Amino acid sequence: MSDPQTPAPQPGYPAYSAYSAPQPLSGPPQARPAPAAPESPLGRIALIIVIVAVALSAALGITQQILILTTRNPLLFGGVGAVSSIANLVLFAPALILGILALRTPGRNIRAGIAVGVAAFGILQVLIGWIISGIVIPLIARGL
Structure with missing residues (x-):
C-alpha cells in the first residue's frame, strides 16, 4: 500500500498532511454566549x-x-355577536x-411576542367589525 501523496505547500500556507492533527485557529478566543434568561411568567x-x-x-x-x-330572529344572533x-x-x-410588559423584561420573550401579535389582531378585528356594522352597513341601507 502506498502513502497518499501530499501536495507541495504553497507560500504563506502551512503544509498539510492527511494524518496531521487539526491546527487550532489563531486569534482571540471566542466568547461563550451568556445563558438565556428565564422566560417571564407574564408572557x-x-x-x-x-x-x-x-x-x-x-x-x-x-x-x-x-x-x-x-x-330567523336577528336580535338573537346579533346579541351573540355583541357578546362575542x-x-x-x-x-x-x-x-x-401583559404581553407588552413581558416584552420589556429581559430574557426569552417568544410567548409574549405571540400573545401581543394575536391580541393586537383580535382588538383590530373587533374595531373593524364595529366600524363596518356601525358606519358602512347603515350607509349601504340608505342607498349611499
Missing part, C-alpha cells in the same frame, strides 16, 4: 389568555352561524398589556 399568562380568547371567539362565531341557520365582541375586548386587552 405565559398573556399567551394563555389569548388562547382562551381565540377559543371563545371561535365557539361564539360557530354559535352565531348556527343561530342564523336555525332561527365584548368578550374579545375583555380578554384581548389585558393579554396585550
Whole structure:
C-alpha cells in the first residue's frame, strides 16, 4: 500500500498532511454566549389568555352561524355577536398589556411576542367589525 501523496505547500500556507492533527485557529478566543434568561411568567399568562380568547371567539362565531341557520330572529344572533365582541375586548386587552410588559423584561420573550401579535389582531378585528356594522352597513341601507 502506498502513502497518499501530499501536495507541495504553497507560500504563506502551512503544509498539510492527511494524518496531521487539526491546527487550532489563531486569534482571540471566542466568547461563550451568556445563558438565556428565564422566560417571564407574564408572557405565559398573556399567551394563555389569548388562547382562551381565540377559543371563545371561535365557539361564539360557530354559535352565531348556527343561530342564523336555525332561527330567523336577528336580535338573537346579533346579541351573540355583541357578546362575542365584548368578550374579545375583555380578554384581548389585558393579554396585550401583559404581553407588552413581558416584552420589556429581559430574557426569552417568544410567548409574549405571540400573545401581543394575536391580541393586537383580535382588538383590530373587533374595531373593524364595529366600524363596518356601525358606519358602512347603515350607509349601504340608505342607498349611499
